[in-house]
Amino acid sequence: MANTFPIAWREVGEGDPVVFLHGLGGTSGAWGPQFRGLGHAMRCVAWDMPGYGGSAPIDPLTYETIAGALIALLDHLEIERADLVGLSFGGMHALHTALADPDRVRRLVLADTSPAFGIDGTSVDEWTNARLAPLDEGLTPGDLGPRIIDAITANPLEESIRTETLDAFAAIPSDGFRAAVQCLPTNDIRSRLGEIHHPACVIVGELDEETPVAYATMLADGLADARLHVLDGVGHLSPAEAPERFNDLVARFLTD
Secondary structure, three states: OOEEEOOOEEOOOOOOOEEEEOOOOOOOOHHHHHHHOOOOEEEEEEEEOOOOOOOOOOOOOOOHHHHHHHHHHHHOOOOOEEEEEEEHHHHHHHHHHHHOOHHEEHHHHHHOOEEEOOOOOOHHHHHHHHHHHHHHOOOOOHHHHHHHHHHOOOOOHHHHHHHHHHHHHOOOOOHHHHHHHHHHHHOOOHHHHHOOOOOOEEEEOOOOOOOOHHHHHHHHOOOEEEEEEEOOOOOOOOHHOOHHHHHHHHHHHHOH
């Protein structure tokens, strides 16, 4: 079911709460494979981050205000502590939330994400301009979805999952995407990783070129209690590209 309050979310299942945090190119609907695969065993909640999908925007959009919105959602759902599963940008949200309010987080699953932007020398201006230029030309996130999804996955997605992924991308408002693109490069918590003591499962696709294995290794090495899993033959969207393997790792970690 879908709900709003001003944060929109979907949920399915009962049991221990697990909150799924989508990436830059997704909304709550991107977690369909996880809802279907894990919803029988746990309470799965997926949000639309502020300014995405059905969620109201926040001004300014920062990692601190995103973490505050996530805690507000937990309050609204009467969830005292939750496991967080974050993909890419969503993994950064999970990390910042664990730092901002550690008592509200139980465990972390960090998929295809990074402790900092620009580790490989990527220019903030070049990265940002490449993603905003199409919006300046009048295109929408939905127009960009097929090209971007195909570029960041190692193999074509299964047809129904590809449709689901593109629908989730198309639900992003242009203004929300613009704000998120400007926020994402401000991430750098390398000096604070050791403060995060929550058990963490770090997952990365072997062929992920956006946040490669080296980033995941840095993340896992810097956290106080982390396990690293590399998925062979998988690119940047591991939950959609290899849902069975991804779900198995998540289920085993969260029920260990």
